[in-house]
Amino acid sequence: MEESRHIPVLVDEVIDSLKWLKGGIYVDSTLGEGGHAQRILEAILPGGLLIGIDQDVQAVKRARENLKKYKENLLVFERNFSEIGTILESLRIKEVDGILFDLGLSSLQLQDAHRGFSFQKDGPLDMRMSENMKLTAGYLLNTLSVDELVEIISKYGEERWARRIARIVVESRRRRPLETTFELVRIIKNAIPRSAWPIKIHVATRTFQALRIAVNDELTVLEKTLPQAARFLKKGARICIISYHSLEDRIVKNFFREYKKQGLKAVFPKPVTPTRRELQMNPRSRSAKLRAGEMC
Numbered sequence: 001m002e003e004s005r006h007i008p009v010l011v012d013e014v015i016d017s018l019k020w021l022k023g024g025i026y027v028d029s030t031l032g033e034g035g036h037a038q039r040i041l042e043a044i045l046p047g048g049l050l051i052g053i054d055q056d057v058q059a060v061k062r063a064r065e066n067l068k069k070y071k072e073n074l075l076v077f078e079r080n081f082s083e084i085g086t087i088l089e090s091l092r093i094k095e096v097d098g099i100l101f102d103l104g105l106s107s108l109q110l111q112d113a114h115r116g117f118s119f120q121k122d123g124p125l126d127m128r129m130s131e132n133m134k135l136t137a138g139y140l141l142n143t144l145s146v147d148e149l150v151e152i153i154s155k156y157g158e159e160r161w162a163r164r165i166a167r168i169v170v171e172s173r174r175r176r177p178l179e180t181t182f183e184l185v186r187i188i189k190n191a192i193p194r195s196a197w198p199i200k201i202h203v204a205t206r207t208f209q210a211l212r213i214a215v216n217d218e219l220t221v222l223e224k225t226l227p228q229a230a231r232f233l234k235k236g237a238r239i240c241i242i243s244y245h246s247l248e249d250r251i252v253k254n255f256f257r258e259y260k261k262q263g264l265k266a267v268f269p270k271p272v273t274p275t276r277r278e279l280q281m282n283p284r285s286r287s288a289k290l291r292a293g294e295m296c
């Protein structure tokens, strides 16, 4: 598998916003390959503790390897971030100085054809971030009704051609179950008239995003986790969240609105987005939005 290391997004902005305290306790809830984690560790040393969480066994392996020189100050958990409360309680940690969520997928996940996340690589229709997830994208595509597929593709992908895509999926699986990402890409291309293909994104982007969100129950998990995480912010502590699409960002925005009453003050009036320089160096950062809050 040809691959390049994940380039952390908005990393300087995250480091600036987390308001560094040497020797503090921080949580990286989406460890990935450890790009942000490395910068956090460099900022808190000497002393300090970073708790890293990722539900993907491969990510955890890679992060442990990439961060091995910091192992005295790092604890890694292969868990869903919805368990942040249980993890901190198991460590008898009552409050932390900062928490980061860098949502979505890492390059490692996207580049591995076997994971089925990419419409540019042929692989099985899997899309699970963790082997603990029960359903694969293939299972959903081969078993749900047209209406259920429309619900997923339109709600989580905001795809206006959802019904045509769902109908062709169901017609096609009558002949033979769908097995690969390229089969799905072909169906999407047939379902959407050429003249309606989006210009800035691949024609399959929205449907792939929708299936990934459904398989990993991403939005429900995020909605439930943010309030849990907020409970552990000490006075003056900060929470940083990088989202990559409007559905995630809406949840983050609502979270900040609701937690204003509990003393969570937005650090920036508007979300921070990558500079032109970052966009040139890392086009994958293009949809990123960073929001940060400080517990007062």
Ligand SMILES: C[S@@+](CC[C@H](N)C(=O)[O-])C[C@H]1O[C@@H](n2cnc3c(N)ncnc32)[C@H](O)[C@@H]1O
Pocket: 006, 007, 008, 009, 029, 030, 031, 032, 033, 034, 035, 036, 037, 053, 054, 055, 056, 059, 079, 080, 081, 082, 102, 103, 104, 105, 106, 129, 221
């Ligand atoms: C964009 S990557 C993070 C990259 C990381 N900041 C870096 O610099 O290498 C997102 C990571 O979050 C993980 N992830 C997404 N949702 C998760 C969840 N609910 N629980 C735990 N990990 C999750 C994914 O497996 C992925 O490795």
